[in-house]
Amino acid sequence: MNTTQIRAALPRELLASVVVFLVALPLCMGIAIASGMPPAKGLITGIIGGIVVGFLAGSPLQVSGPAAGLAVLVFELVRQHGMAMLGPILLLAGLLQLLAGRFRLGCWFRVTAPAVVYGMLAGIGVLIVLSQVHVMFDAAPLPSGVDNLLGFPTTLASALPQESNAWQAGALGLGTIALMWGWERFKPQRLRFVPGALLGVATMTALSIWLALPVNRVQVPADLSEAIDWLRPDDLLALADPTLLVAALALAFIASAETLLSAAAVDRMHNGQRSDFDRELSAQGVGNMLCGVLGALPMTGVIVRSSANVQAGAQTRYSAILHGLWLLAFVVALSSVLQQIPVASLAGVLVYTGVKLVDLKALRGLGRYGRMPMLTYAATALAIIFTDLLTGVLLGFALTLLKLAFKAARLKINLVTLDKPGHMELRLSGAATFLKVPALTQALDSVPAGTTLHVPLGNLSYIDHSVLELLEDWGRASRANGSRLRVEQRGLKRRIEGRLRRAVQV
Known part of the structure; x- marks a missing residue:
């Protein structure tokens, strides 16, 4: 893009960047x-995601920043290993993403089955809701989803007495959710660019100030540099711990999968430049490495901010970069405004976001492909809720592989007598793998002596060497009793034609 085109596009990109900034700030x-x-x-991560990743990105209209999809994993890592260890984990995860992008592995991160991804997001959404309903009442969330669920009646009971301040915080959180829901359904077309999260947080903040409500408010330092915890060289020695290495791998994989799925979704929203997934993955790696060095949150490409960017009319990466500059300017110049925001209102935003992550439309869509994808979705989500994120994702992958193995084992075997005397046909349909060797052996053993057996392979989607060897062995062993084997090779790949030719000759 030349200088003239940049100048022409700048007003549009400025407007879009303001919209994205307003969406990103509360999130x-x-x-x-x-x-x-x-x-x-989170603000530091948003700034890096806008300015640095926006400049390097392979998906020009995607916006990067802290993601709700990683909140549960980060919470667990901080609880188990402490905030100081998040930096080394994130540095290694970012390095893995950078290397994956450089080695052009971006397309492989998109191989993840949709049922696993949707189930992962649903499980994360439920955990976010279960934890943030406590924060809405100015209470601390508990370590696990089950604990948060069982502990909610206690939190609610403590908020009921009139002398408690918790019910006031809860009212602000519920008010934020109500405003976001109402705005999404009834917003005027002329004001569609105004994000519901900002409207809800701004309204509840103004109400809490006007009524002087004694609720917990956001703690933001006047100087943003005070929030930076530089990575120390000694912290890197902790990566010798295998549990931290596994955590880095899990973080890199989940962040990459979420980023590239979001990039693919953003591509479907516009007709402009398509995403370069390898470049995007490398950019995310650089951003996460910087976040690790500064002690910030991990980032991904995020669909909510990205869709707001597209809907606001952005056509270049300058909108994402400018939104990062707006975040930086606001935090530096107006940190006192942020300090007035009730924590309960931000929790309301997260509860609403968590509910949206449980996408029932996606579940119904998976139902078109059979029961197994729906089972994978539900099992992944439930495992995340009742165990942890990594276990849930691994279970989802295991079920996907089980489905593939089941498909690979499906083979229809029919032994048919032909009209020509002494001729039979072994009809195979599906995948002929070693799993079906016993059934094939039984079928071949039932062929009468002196029979010419025809084996057409046109209906096979796959045939492995064990089945080929079985046919060869049968043809060779049956030659003594007058039987003949005729394998029809049409439609097969060259690399197995020679093997089958030998089978025919016996």
Whole structure:
């Protein structure tokens, strides 16, 4: 893009960047709180995601920043290993993403079955809701989803007495949710660019100030540099711990999968430049490495901010870059405004976001492909809720592989007598793998002596060497009793034609 084109596009990109900034501001802080981190950490990640990743990105209209999809994983990592260990984990995860992009592995991260991804997001959404309903009442979330569910009646009971301040915080959180829901359904077309999260948080903040409500408010340092925890060289020695290496791998994989699925979704929203997934993956790696060095939250490409960017008319990466500059300017110049925001209102934003992550339309869509994808979705989500994120994702992958193995084992075997005397046909349909060797052996053993057996392979989707060897052995062993084997090779790949030719000759 030349200088003239940049000048022509700048007003449109400026407007789009303001819209994205307004969407990103409450989400950056809310996701940080849901992750068990100070709100300023989320703002740092949003700034890096806008300015640095926006400049390097392979998906020009995608916006990067803290993601609700990683909040549960980060919360667990901080709880188990402490906030100081998040930096080394994130540095290694970012390095893995950078290397994956350089080695052009971006397309492989998109191989993840949709049922696993949707189930992962649904499980994360439920966990976010279960934890943030406590924060809505100015209470601390508990370590697990089950604990949060069982502990909610206690939190609610403590908020009921009139002398408690918790019910006031809860009212602000519920008010934020109500405003976001109402705005999404009834917003005027002329004001569609105004994000519901900003409207809800701004309204509840103004109401809490006007009524002087004694609720917990966001703690943001006046100087953003105070929120930076530089990575120390000694911290890198902790990566010798295998559990931290596994955590880095899990973080890299989940962040990459979420980023590239979001990039693919953004591509479907516009007709402009398509995403370069390898470049996008490398850019995310650089961004996460910087976040690790500064002690901030991990980032991904995020669909909510990206869709707001497209809908606001952005056509270049300058909108994402400018939104990062707006975040930086707001935090530097108006940190006192952020300090007036009730924590309960941001929790309301996260509860609403968590509910939206449980996409029932996606579940119904999976139903078109059979029961197994729906089972994978439900099993992944439930495992995440009742165990942990990594276990849930691994279970989802295991079920996907089980489905593939089941498909690979499906083979219809029919032994048919032909009209010509002494001729039979072994009809095979499906995948002829070693799993079906016993059934094939039984069918071949039932062929009468002196029979010419025809084996057409046109209906096979796959045939492996074990089945080929079985046919060869039968043809060779049956020659003594006058039987003949005729294998029809049409439609097969060259690399197995020679093997079958030998089978025919015996």
